[in-house]
Amino acid sequence: xxxxxxxxxxxxxxxxxxxxxxxxxxxxxxxxxxxxxxxxxxxxxxxxxxxxxxxxxxxxxxxxxxxxxxxxxxxxxxxxxxxxxxxxxxxxxxxxxxxxxxxxxxxxxxxxxxxxxxxxxxxxxxxxxxxxxxxxxxxxxxxxxxxxxxxxxxxxxxxxxxxxxxxxxxxxxxxxxxxxxxxxxxxxxxxxxxxxxxxxxxxxxxxxxxxxxxxxxxxxxxxxxxxxxxxxxxxxxxxxxxxxxxxxxxxxxxxxxxxxxxxxxxxxxxxxxxxxxxxxxxxxxxxxxxxxxxxxxxxxxxxxxxxxxxxxxxxxxxx
Numbered sequence: 001x002x003x004x005x006x007x008x009x010x011x012x013x014x015x016x017x018x019x020x021x022x023x024x025x026x027x028x029x030x031x032x033x034x035x036x037x038x039x040x041x042x043x044x045x046x047x048x049x050x051x052x053x054x055x056x057x058x059x060x061x062x063x064x065x066x067x068x069x070x071x072x073x074x075x076x077x078x079x080x081x082x083x084x085x086x087x088x089x090x091x092x093x094x095x096x097x098x099x100x101x102x103x104x105x106x107x108x109x110x111x112x113x114x115x116x117x118x119x120x121x122x123x124x125x126x127x128x129x130x131x132x133x134x135x136x137x138x139x140x141x142x143x144x145x146x147x148x149x150x151x152x153x154x155x156x157x158x159x160x161x162x163x164x165x166x167x168x169x170x171x172x173x174x175x176x177x178x179x180x181x182x183x184x185x186x187x188x189x190x191x192x193x194x195x196x197x198x199x200x201x202x203x204x205x206x207x208x209x210x211x212x213x214x215x216x217x218x219x220x221x222x223x224x225x226x227x228x229x230x231x232x233x234x235x236x237x238x239x240x241x242x243x244x245x246x247x248x249x250x251x252x253x254x255x256x257x258x259x260x261x262x263x264x265x266x267x268x269x270x271x272x273x274x275x276x277x278x279x280x281x282x283x284x285x286x287x288x289x290x291x292x293x294x295x296x297x298x299x300x301x302x303x304x305x306x307x308x309x310x311x312x313x314x315x316x317x318x319x
Contacts, residue, residue, distance in 0.1 A: 016124050016260040019043040022154060023100065024115040027088035034091050038154045042252055044282050047101045049116045063166045072101055072110065079110040085162060086138065104281035105160065105169060105302055122146055127254035130155065139165065143194050144254040160281060164197045171201060171303045186210040187316040188243060192222045192258060193250040198302060202248065202279065205305050219256030222249065223264060226271050241273050246316040251280045263294040275315040
């Protein structure tokens, strides 16, 4: 049986779609009214939505936004109070009743929310940049907005950025990897990621290993960059692989996701020469299946320095 036949439509190559959980937070305003925040997170990050655990244990050293830790299934999970992070006043009858249990960046995290509404299927092209006022209110941690019923806006939060702000992102094996890296090969590498935090972490790792890094924020920008590189290479009588020897792409990006970008690159008569590594916070089997279907050369889970550098030296084109 063809692999594609056993996958749901959302996993099909080049669909440029995702499914998100629509959840709500409520803010009590100064005039006594209540404002409903409509928020969203990629279903691929979510393990389950549960009632808020009764037993949450305080542990020293955690930021104030983290209520403590709780045992969920077999895991001890930090519980982040989203209302505290958003710096909003909760109505008494709306205080966090549920927890979205998420798994990404090799961690399991619980996020306290007020209500979970539904699953929405959307296109990455429907995601727009957030208004400056909203982005500023939430500390620049909104990766995009989607217009929903009644002209309201659903905000997609940058949970990588939130965890980084709380000091909860781990970069693995950084000292060990830098000590071991002795290759003379240095490459020109294009990275695609809509998260400034993720781009900085990846760029720092690669630059410390001696590589030249170019960065863009989406698949659309990535294709435009490659088109410009192709023209520049032609003008100098060079091949595009003289300009770029490896691409490292996130999956979740507004406008055009990394899977659609990878599919387009692999189908292009010139760009297809360049190896592509999918570098994502998602490690579930469905994500790995997607990367194989679009013919990505490798799949990495953020952020393991040793794995990243190993993949770079394994797949980048030697010139």
